[in-house]
Amino acid sequence: MADTEKITVVIVDDIAETRENIRKLLQFEPNVDVVGVARSGAEAIKVSAETNPDVVLMDINMPDMDGITATERIRARLPGVQIVILSVQSDPNYMRQAMLAGARDFLTKPPDLDELLSAIKRAGEMAHQEKRKAANTLAAVQAGGLGTVSGTFFPARYDGKVISVYSPKGGVGCTTIAANLAVALHSEESPVVVVDSRVQFGDLTFFFNEQTKTDLGDLATRAEELDPDFVEEVLLTHSTTGVRILAAPPRPERADPVSATQFSMIVQFLKRMFAYVVIDTNSGLDEVTQAALDESDLLALVTTQDIPSVKNARLFLDLLTAYGYPVERVFIVMNMFDKRRTTASPERIADITKTEVAAVLPFDDRLVTPAMDRGVPFLPENKTHPISKGIFVMIRRIKAKIEELKQAEVDAREL
Ligand SMILES: Nc1ncnc2c1ncn2[C@@H]1O[C@H](COP(=O)(O)OP(=O)(O)O)[C@@H](O)[C@H]1O
Ligand SMILES: [Mg+2]
Structure with a gap:
């Protein structure tokens, strides 16, 4: 069926004469309505938000x-709106940038009328299609059928749980634990995605011997217009276990675009695609790490039995309490435990921190570090090993x- 609906258009150019020329070109077109003009990028965003044009x-x-x-x-806020770039440069690099930004087409100036x-x-036509699709999905959501996250609609596959693995101090085994926890939790019925939230110096992919583009x-x-297919394209699949991996940018200079809000939106989206979202975090408290902690259903606080590590864990718990963080979500994992050392026992740490020690993972340099060096999570091959048993606990x-x-939530509601 031919699309007979009128196409609404906004013209953006800083030169008045150019705007006027384009407007004149279009004024005798019965199916095209110029609904606004703008002289700058900022004005373009404003006018587009006000008029919600097609093009x-x-x-x-x-x-x-x-x-x-x-x-x-504009594409982030109004995904139905299609953008056609008009430029004096026909440089392929500009074209690429424009396409990456979400432009639909690219014309060189001055365009001829047919073009x-x-x-x-x-x-x-694309705008009409996308707007119709959005309207249908919205109707379905209002009928109660679908889940909604950050402006994008899709049926939630899981009510996923988010588990962050955190330590105020680096080098205590967070990434090792996140990787092996992900592997151990993963199954076909309850798939796992493990996320590297260390935006600048993430190293998670090395633990899986995977490279990513x-x-x-x-x-x-x-972040505001995610869809499951696009997310699937970005995730890696670990070749031997099937665990999905969201890698950190490979180079620190690529790291600036991730904001706390974007990270939260991504996690909220992943929760609907996976049964578990395991997040490897940075030891600092940068904004993305804070977002990870906020989004977490559970927080595994990793410590060793070294006095400074225990002290930091305790200070961190004090900080969480001071900020009103729900500390009942936190549990401690003691890593690199050596029972011959008399510093701090798990019981003592539970006592000092008033927090459950959910697992004790032994120090094991024969298994753990060589596994990391080879880029294979140790767990699948060594299920009966003490450290693997610790992960299962x-x-x-x-x-x-x-x-x-869950029960506490139900109880609270009934009160
Ligand atoms: N239980 C353990 N026994 C022995 N070595 C371990 C253990 N857990 C982690 N390691 C080693 O400690 C180092 C730091 O681990 P990593 O997971 O990168 O820590 P983090 O992510 O906290 O910086 C790695 O060389 C790792 O192999
Ligand atoms: Mg790490």
Whole structure:
């Protein structure tokens, strides 16, 4: 069926004459309605939000905000709106950037009428389709059928639980534990994704001997319009276990785009795709780490029996309490435990911190470090090994704690 609906258009260019020329070109087109004009990137965002057009004709070089940035922002807020870039440069690099920002088409200036009209028609039909799809999904959501996260709708597959593995001090085994916990929790019925939230110096993929071209940064730039297919494309699959991995950006200079809000949106989205989301965190309390802790159903606080590590765990728990964090979500995992050492026993640590020690993982340099060096999680091959047994104990406690927290919520509601 032909699309006879009118196509609404916004024209963006900093030069008045250019805007006027395009407007004149379009004024005799019965199916095209110019509903707004803007002189800058910032104005383009404002006018688009006010008019929700089908198509924005966007200039690139403008004084305050360039057209590529404006394209990205408009696409993030109004995913149905299609953007056609008009530029004097026909440089493929510009084109690539424009496409990455979410532009639908790219024309060189000045466009001839036929070229312009067919681009508007293609983009307009796409806009109508996407808007219809969104309206249908919205109707389904209102009927109670679907879940909604950050503006994107899709049926939730799981009511996933988020478990962060954290320590105020580095080098105590967080990544080792996150990787092996993910492997041990994972099954076909309850799939696991493990997330590297160490935006700048993440090293999780090394524990799985996997390399990636896509990472957290790719999801962050589209955090407001995620869809399951795109997320699947970005995730890695560990070849031997099937655990999914969300890698950190491979180089620190790629790390800046991830904000706390974006990270939270990503985690909320993953919860609907996976039964468990395991997050390996940074030992500092940067904003992404804070977002990870906020999104967590459970927080595994890793400590060793070294006095400074125990002291830090305790200070951290004090800090959480001071901030009103629900400390009932926290449990301690003692790693690198050596019973010959007389420093701090698990009982003593539970006593000092007033927090459950859910698992004690022995020091084992014959198994753990060589496994890391080879990039294979130790657990699948060594299920009866004491440290693996420790991980299984941890999982039993995690499952029990999830039930306890659920029950506490029910009780609180009944009060
Ligand atoms: N239980 C353990 N026994 C022996 N070595 C361990 C144990 N847990 C972790 N390690 C080793 O300690 C080092 C730091 O571990 P890692 O998981 O990278 O810590 P973090 O993520 O907290 O910085 C690695 O070399 C790892 O192999
Ligand atoms: Mg680590």
